[in-house]
Amino acid sequence: xxxxxxxxxxxxxxxxxxxxxxxxxxxxxxxxxxxxxxxxxxxxxxxxxxxxxxxxxxxxxxxxxxxxxxxxxxxxxxxxxxxxxxxxxxxxxxxxxxxxxxxxxxxxxxxxxxxxxxxxxxxxxxxxxxxxxxxxxxxxxxxxxxxxxxxxxxxxxxxxxxxxxxxxxxxxxxxxxxxxxxx
Amino acid sequence: xxxxxxxxxxxxxxxxxxxxxxxxxxxxxxxxxxxxxxxxxxxxxxxxxxxxxxxxxxxxxxxxxxxxxxxxxxxxxxxxxxxxxxxxxxxxxxxxxxxxxxxxxxxxxxxxxxxxxxxxxxxxxxxxxxxxxxxxxxxxxxxxxxxxxxxxxxxxxxxxxxxxxxxxxxxxxxxxxxxxxxx
Numbered sequence: 001x002x003x004x005x006x007x008x009x010x011x012x013x014x015x016x017x018x019x020x021x022x023x024x025x026x027x028x029x030x031x032x033x034x035x036x037x038x039x040x041x042x043x044x045x046x047x048x049x050x051x052x053x054x055x056x057x058x059x060x061x062x063x064x065x066x067x068x069x070x071x072x073x074x075x076x077x078x079x080x081x082x083x084x085x086x087x088x089x090x091x092x093x094x095x096x097x098x099x100x101x102x103x104x105x106x107x108x109x110x111x112x113x114x115x116x117x118x119x120x121x122x123x124x125x126x127x128x129x130x131x132x133x134x135x136x137x138x139x140x141x142x143x144x145x146x147x148x149x150x151x152x153x154x155x156x157x158x159x160x161x162x163x164x165x166x167x168x169x170x171x172x173x174x175x176x177x178x179x180x181x182x183x
Numbered sequence: 184x185x186x187x188x189x190x191x192x193x194x195x196x197x198x199x200x201x202x203x204x205x206x207x208x209x210x211x212x213x214x215x216x217x218x219x220x221x222x223x224x225x226x227x228x229x230x231x232x233x234x235x236x237x238x239x240x241x242x243x244x245x246x247x248x249x250x251x252x253x254x255x256x257x258x259x260x261x262x263x264x265x266x267x268x269x270x271x272x273x274x275x276x277x278x279x280x281x282x283x284x285x286x287x288x289x290x291x292x293x294x295x296x297x298x299x300x301x302x303x304x305x306x307x308x309x310x311x312x313x314x315x316x317x318x319x320x321x322x323x324x325x326x327x328x329x330x331x332x333x334x335x336x337x338x339x340x341x342x343x344x345x346x347x348x349x350x351x352x353x354x355x356x357x358x359x360x361x362x363x364x365x366x
Binding site for chain 2: 011015018019021022025026028029032033035036039040042043046047049050053054056057060061064067068070071074075078116117118132136139140143144148149150151152153154155156157158174
């Protein structure tokens with residue numbers, strides 16, 4: 001092999017190496033571009049998803065504003081009765097403060113609607129007999145003191161004496177689950 | 184002149200003649216190829232760097248968008264949870280409207296000729312917002328019933344499935360009371 005041939009081979013090798021290097025760099029650039037494009041597409045998709053979620057949030061926020069206002073306003077009236085004892089105590093207090101003549105009372109903690117939000121309630125069976133206006137005022141006071149209570153049954157008949165009435169009441173006081181009270 | 188040089192330098196044996204002039208393009212092409220390769224390599228190198236930088240930026244953007252999306256979805260879930268609880272509360276409250284105003288209104292509607300013999304309210308177990316009312320009146324008549332119904336209607340209660348049984352000097356009136364907000 002003479003010098004010309006050796007020099008040609010060296011140059012050829014150099015040219016091949018340069019070509020290889022450039023090709024390698026090009027494929028790296030192409031791969032980087034594709035990765036960047038993929039990341040861009042993902043970022044755009046995520047941004048769109050975030051915007052969609054924001055729109056959905058605003059919609060549901062506006063849609064449920066009234067009902068949530070009801071919740072905010074009423075939950076303080078439900079919260080004090082996290083157990084039947086508290087509800088029982090409150091009814092006893094209202095009876096005592098109303099100073100009505102109580103003939104009988106019976107309290108019972110019952111499951112009223114399994115699976116629903118308010119599934120338990122304290123059922124109070126009360127029988128009072130007193131002056132007509134005093135008894136009706138007391139009924140109003142009971143409903144005012146425990147706004148969450150539900151008068152399930154109310155029976156009013158004439159009492160034994162003069163202006164007296166006899167009132168039989170079945171009162172339900174919802175007993176909240178702790179999870180309901182929390183936000 | 185040729186002879187003079189010939190005298191100084193004797194012709195050498197085995198020396199080939201020069202390459203054709205067009206072959207001069209080979210080194211020029213080689214150097215140009217080297218320069219072109221270097222420029223291309225620099226271009227691809229800078230491209231790779233730029234794509235990597237943009238990929239990192241898109242990834243940061245993706246993370247931020249996903250984080251925002253998660254926040255919106257969490258808020259959405261929270262609002263739905265509160266709305267669900269609120270609906271349960273509202274459903275309960277719908278069936279827990281105070282009965283004392285109705286009782287008092289019925290009592291006030293009685294004329295001097297009439298008295299309440301018995302008044303019963305019984306909530307429908309399936310739809311507590313519907314209250315069955317049974318009113319027994321001594322004395323009075325159709326006028327008394329109309330007056331009583333007017334008092335009940337004034338409290339935004341509508342009477343449905345009303346039945347009236349008249350006996351001698353007594354009236355038995357039954358109806359389902361449903362509260363309806365007046366617009």
